[in-house]
Amino acid sequence: MIRNEFMSRFGPPPKLADGILVKRWVTGPNKGKPKPSLTTQGLLDRGLLELPDDGGHWLRARFTAAGMAALREMAEDRRALPPTEYQHVLDELGIRQAGDRDDASSPMS
DSSP, rough: OHHHOOOOOOOOOOGGGGOOOEEEOOOSSTTTTTOOOHHHHHHHHTTSOOOOOOSSEEEEEOOOOHHHHHHHHHSSTTTOOOOOHHHHHHHHHOOTTTTTTOOOSSSOO
């Protein structure tokens, strides 16, 4: 779910600070209440996301400090967030992947 939400598609890449879009119930007894996906609800239940409801049309679940720590741990594995596709996320987390080089240290041809 994390990779799907923060994958670069068309336009600028999504930012972690913008959070994850959560829909609201449109009809029925829960009308107007948040309708998070099962995965998002699991992250909310574990305290990795918070869902502030400011009364606006769109809801955004945002990462807590524990959620950001879990993302950093996830990013330690290059297979989880490959830099070729998720460099924008790694940059936001302040992570340099092992094997990355400084421009000054790379040999010039």
